[in-house]
Amino acid sequence: MITCRNVTKRFRNGNTETTVINDVSLHIEKGEFVALTGKSGSGKSTLLNMIGLIEVPDSGTIDIAGSDTGRMTDIQRAEIRNHKLGYIFQSFYLEERYNVFRNIEMPLLISDVPKAERKKRISECMEYVDISEKSGQPAETLSGGEKQRVCIARALANDPDIILADEPCGNLDSVNTERVMELLRKLSDAGKTILMVTHSMEDAQYADRIITLRDGVITDEDRK
Numbered sequence: 001m002i003t004c005r006n007v008t009k010r011f012r013n014g015n016t017e018t019t020v021i022n023d024v025s026l027h028i029e030k031g032e033f034v035a036l037t038g039k040s041g042s043g044k045s046t047l048l049n050m051i052g053l054i055e056v057p058d059s060g061t062i063d064i065a066g067s068d069t070g071r072m073t074d075i076q077r078a079e080i081r082n083h084k085l086g087y088i089f090q091s092f093y094l095e096e097r098y099n100v101f102r103n104i105e106m107p108l109l110i111s112d113v114p115k116a117e118r119k120k121r122i123s124e125c126m127e128y129v130d131i132s133e134k135s136g137q138p139a140e141t142l143s144g145g146e147k148q149r150v151c152i153a154r155a156l157a158n159d160p161d162i163i164l165a166d167e168p169c170g171n172l173d174s175v176n177t178e179r180v181m182e183l184l185r186k187l188s189d190a191g192k193t194i195l196m197v198t199h200s201m202e203d204a205q206y207a208d209r210i211i212t213l214r215d216g217v218i219t220d221e222d223r224k
């Protein structure tokens with residue numbers, strides 16, 4: 001489902017150039033749940049963002065669902081971002097003034113889904129993450145755990161094959177962390193492919209495989 005071949009990414013700060021991802025190759029099967037761990041600054045978010053088509057590698061190739069994303073037009077990349085990928089972030093990135101329903105509706109509006117179908121999808125997604133009761137409430141009035149469940153519902157709205165999560169439990173207490181991790185595990189069992197960045201070895205245990213990055217290089221792969 002996801003294949004990286006010899007992916008390298010450098011960032012330039014003034015006159016110094018640092019290699020943040022150094023010749024990384026990895027393959028993630030359809031339905032696999034992979035945790036990406038490593039110290040702060042090891043390149044986890046950079047790698048996730050390249051797979052998520054938010055950043056572009058300097059060299060190497062990334063295939064999503066069998067297609068080389070480097071050879072795609074901007075329109076094709078946007079199509080993959082909207083339909084094949086669902087994103088979950090540590091800091092949520094919700095529209096705080098919008099209610100839960102409207103936040104989940106956003107990706108469906110971008111994809112021009114008709115109104116009746118939107119309503120049905122939003123209800124299903126709210127039910128899946130158990131947030132239906134808060135449908136009309138502005139995001140700013142929700143707890144951290146509730147916000148992250150709204151983010152998961154929003155990520156699921158277009159029924160993507162792949163879920164990309166960057167520290168989804170980074171701002172949550174242990175009770176909400178467990179709830180979010182169980183939701184991700186349930187999505188994985190339902191056939192979604194999941195790549196999750198985490199600092200927590202406890203959260204990584206929910207995954208099928210743990211990949212460790214160090215200074216932009218994969219140093220360890222632990223398949224359970």
Ligand SMILES: Nc1ncnc2c1ncn2[C@@H]1O[C@H](COP(=O)(O)OP(=O)(O)OP(=O)(O)O)[C@@H](O)[C@H]1O
Pocket residue numbers: 011012013020038039040041042043044045046047
């Ligand atoms: N846009 C950028 N410009 C310059 N340097 C960057 C940029 N983005 C990331 N970096 C650098 O690349 C390195 C890896 O960053 P990245 O965010 O991928 O690390 P991370 O493993 O996700 O860390 P954390 O656990 O703290 O989130 C860091 O040294 C960071 O400063």
Ligand SMILES: [Mg+2]
Pocket residue numbers: 044045046166
């Ligand atoms: Mg990061």
